Amino acid sequence: MSEMLNKHRLHALQKLSTKLGVQFGNVNLLHQALTHTSYANECKHTTMLHNERLEFLGDAVLDVVVSEYLFRQFPNLPEGELTKARAVVVCEPTLARCSAELGIGEYLFLGKGEAGSGGRERTSILADAFEAIIGAIYLDNGFENTATFVLKQLQTDLSLLARGEYVKDYKTLLQEVVQKNTDSKIIYEIIDETGPDHHKVFKVAVHVNGKQLGSGQGKSKKEAEQHAAKQALIELKVIND
Template identity: 50%
Template structure:
């Protein structure tokens, strides 16, 4: 359901929609996509926040990026396409794209979150980027959302050629130490944060019982890869 938007906020959102190349029939969707839960918690009126749109946008992003890569790289295997997609939609990439669009300056944040640098926090920017995708999808449908995602990822795709696929750090770590006998590698989940639809997992890798690296990701597999990368950096350096 659409909610009321002030004249000043509407003008700002119109400028942003022109900047990102999307015309919204329902501008309140874009407003919702850029409203952090901390703002809603402090607001006196029932202002919706962006968690539901982020959930939807995450799914649209995965399908749109998968569709693009499938068509763009017909020679790549399923495993290669999966790694390429992971490189495209990782948290750092989405936050960087959000900064390029200046989404942080349009985010509505609670006083505490704003004071603590929430407008440039990676997690907030990543979620806002995905929420905007969700808003574009609800407002304009699949074709509009696919076009928007493709345009936003275009500059990143150039660096995700087959020879630049994200490394499998777990395999690289295994290969690096496999010549040593009686050396074990164990990945241990040490923490989980966030709601069910936006979990963050923290994992550490132990080599022969000694902790050698820690990583965080949106899945256990991603966290393990980051932990393996940290261990490799520690061993090599």
Template identity: 50%
Template sequence: MVIDEKRKEQLRKLEEILGVNFENVNILNQALIHPSYAYERGLPHNVHNQRLEFLGDAVLELIISEWIYKEYPNYTEGELTKFRALLVCEESLAALSRELNLGDYLIIGKGEEVTGGRKKESLLADAFEALVGAMYLDRGMEVVSNFIKDKFKSVVAKAEAGKLSNDYKTFLQEMLQRISPDKITYNVVKEEGPDHDKTFFVEVTWKDNVLGKGCGKSKKEAEQDAAKAAIRFLKNRNIIK
């Protein structure tokens, strides 16, 4: 994809915000191209950011895992897993994207633009992961590791202070296991929209009863939304505190 001078100037401004200069500005640009843009123009899959998102997800998980492993030597494996999930959840990644104003630099399709795509949690979280993937390929592990640790300082501080409580699935599971060992299940009951812009609808069930329903732009988001609804339902009936 050809980058004109106006776009190059935009990317230079973004590099200033990131505090990282890319050797190949094309890969930074690709990290900001949403699949909806490519889909509307019939462009191939290697033009948009999903492959970089895939890579960035793995890089982010590795860096965060090593970081908290070293910083929290008294945490058990289970505690480390929960802590990492809290740090790299969709809400946290979307918040970091907003701090970096990534939404302003995204290239999205007309449909996404009309529906407020630049502010969508799932879209912003995906863009952050794609950015991490692009930075890893362009500048290497040391640069991307320093970037992630710097940006996640505030997220870690909030998690330590108990101000991050968006892992509704884990909370729901822990609360219900105190009552009964019965398994909690999440079922996708419906999917709507084209492949590049699906909405998933999920029900959470326990003891053959539907406790909550949720939706989201990813299965994970929909499951968290359903778990949140279930927690509200159970608290209203004083089943859990």
């Protein structure tokens, strides 16, 4: 892969390293973390490495860093609540937001089709790249420096947890509330879809026993359902707005 790193690419990677606050001894690792499978597949005549293996490693390291932080920060939380808190932070939307804030999209090597369809802003691609970068930092800089990077990037979300705002799985909470009455039934219904296929916005309504209790919208059906469930919980006075 080293032959890919011309002066222009090296300059770009050095610029990104500064944004990340991490110096790489092996900048090829950062380059690999930013190389999407779609690009590697278009370069079949080469031994191009893409970022999926680094993403796998970064995902594991991220889980350990956040798990250790929560374990030490919240000594009285039981295992179930720690798992729930970790899921709030280590999720695709959060990682994609961190990636976008660092401007990762502009440094990605994407296939022509992926780049042309908005891949540089796609949540899944940005989140995966963020995890791959974590994997690259871990291999190049070790665990302690990686932990420092991760905790800095997730500082805002971790501060919310410190204030006790870690119960964000509103669908599960609504299910638990409704299941107290075994005859109750929850139905989520898509009531609107807007935008192009690669950038859709979904609006979902949630009905309990045939009565609409809330609605919400999001860039995925799951996100919209979470917002709808939250509104239902507010309507039921389970949580405050």
